[in-house]
Amino acid sequence: MAYSFLLYEVADRIATITLNRPEKRNALNGALVAELRQAFQAAEQDDAVKVIVLKGKGEAFCAGADLDYLQQLQVNTYEENLADSQELMSLFREIYELNKVVIAQVEGHAIAGGCGLVTVCDLSYVVPEAQLGYTEVKIGFIPALVAVFLVRKIGEGRARELLLTGRLVTAEKAAVSGLITAVIPAAEIREHVAKVATALCKEASGNSLKVTKKLIGTVLDLPLRESLEMAAEQNATTRGHEDCRKGIAAFLNKEKLIW
Numbered sequence: 001m002a003y004s005f006l007l008y009e010v011a012d013r014i015a016t017i018t019l020n021r022p023e024k025r026n027a028l029n030g031a032l033v034a035e036l037r038q039a040f041q042a043a044e045q046d047d048a049v050k051v052i053v054l055k056g057k058g059e060a061f062c063a064g065a066d067l068d069y070l071q072q073l074q075v076n077t078y079e080e081n082l083a084d085s086q087e088l089m090s091l092f093r094e095i096y097e098l099n100k101v102v103i104a105q106v107e108g109h110a111i112a113g114g115c116g117l118v119t120v121c122d123l124s125y126v127v128p129e130a131q132l133g134y135t136e137v138k139i140g141f142i143p144a145l146v147a148v149f150l151v152r153k154i155g156e157g158r159a160r161e162l163l164l165t166g167r168l169v170t171a172e173k174a175a176v177s178g179l180i181t182a183v184i185p186a187a188e189i190r191e192h193v194a195k196v197a198t199a200l201c202k203e204a205s206g207n208s209l210k211v212t213k214k215l216i217g218t219v220l221d222l223p224l225r226e227s228l229e230m231a232a233e234q235n236a237t238t239r240g241h242e243d244c245r246k247g248i249a250a251f252l253n254k255e256k257l258i259w
Contacts, residue, residue: 001042005032007057008039013050013201014194015043022058027066028113030084037091044098050206051197052098054121055105061130062114070139088113089145096120096149097217099210101200105193106130107186111168116146119153122213124180125193126171132179133168152220154178202258205243 001008007018017039019026043049056062073081095102095117104110104117104124110132118124118132126132134143134150143150143163150159158177162169171183184192200209211234219227238244243259250257 001038003035003039006035006039008042010043010046010049012198013048014053014197015039015046015049015051016053016055017043019054019056019062022056022060024066025060025063025109026056026058026114027063027069028088029066029069030087032066033087033091037087037094040091040094040098040102044100050100050201050209052100052102053105053193053197054095054102054117056108056114058108060108060114061104061106061110062117063109064112064114064135085145092116092120092145092149097214099213100206101209101213103193103197104180105189106132106171106180107189109168112136112143113146116143116149118180119146119149123196125182125184125189125196126174126180127186127189128171128183129186130171131168132171132174133166134163135166135168137164138166150179205247205259207241207243208238211238 003020006020007016009016017036019032019036021027021032040052043052073084076084101123102121104121104126106118106124106126107130108127109130110118110126112133112135115132115134118126134146136143147159147163150163153159154177158179162177162179169177171180174180175183215231215234218230222230247257249255
């Protein structure tokens with residue numbers, strides 16, 4: 001599929017999705033959101049893909065909403081704005097629930113909706129120079145969609161600080177809060193992300209990654225006893241999966257298994 005606002009490539013079981021609007025600091029608009037949804041769906045359906053890396057071209061990872069896009073929102077009807085919001089909602093939910101691991105490679109600022117993209121990725125590695133934050137309240141808007149995921153990720157107290165103040169924070173502070181996985185020097189981040197993605201491809205069962213990601217995303221929605229029952233059922237189901245039989249056999253035989 002040809003894309004106008006992003007780059008998509010697959011190599012060594014890793015799909016790389018690159019936001020490709022560097023002249024706009026990779027700002028989001030309706031067309032880019034639609035293409036991102038298409039690209040993530042393509043990666044999920046491709047058996048040759050095991051891990052997905054999301055990054056931005058140019059100086060910024062993603063600067064939030066495009067200015068022209070923001071102006072258009074001012075003249076939209078409620079129904080048009082609701083449909084538009086639901087598109088972004090679907091993108092965030094699909095990344096969060098995707099049955100493959102998604103890694104954010106953040107080599108520049110991630111602001112508002114751009115920080116929302118980082119929030120819903122499974123792992124995120126950020127250069128020290130980058131700033132992150134949700135600035136919506138400063139322009140009379142609200143960080144509605146990302147709030148749902150951010151509270152789950154870092155807790156209510158820390159989410160309140162970020163969402164209500166609208167302040168940008170350093171990558172280091174974002175790591176301390178649990179918003180991102182780690183801060184990696186700019187000269188090393190591409191190699192680091194490649195190593196993490198390659199290790200996931202070679203050292204972990206695809207089925208185990210899929211089921212574990214689903215468990216993590218589901219347990220907060222259920223009462224304790226229901227969560228435990230679901231976990232026990234998933235344990236039993238996974239024990240009968242081919243990947244588990246193969247993995248245990250290799251472990252018992254002291255064999256090095258490449259998934």
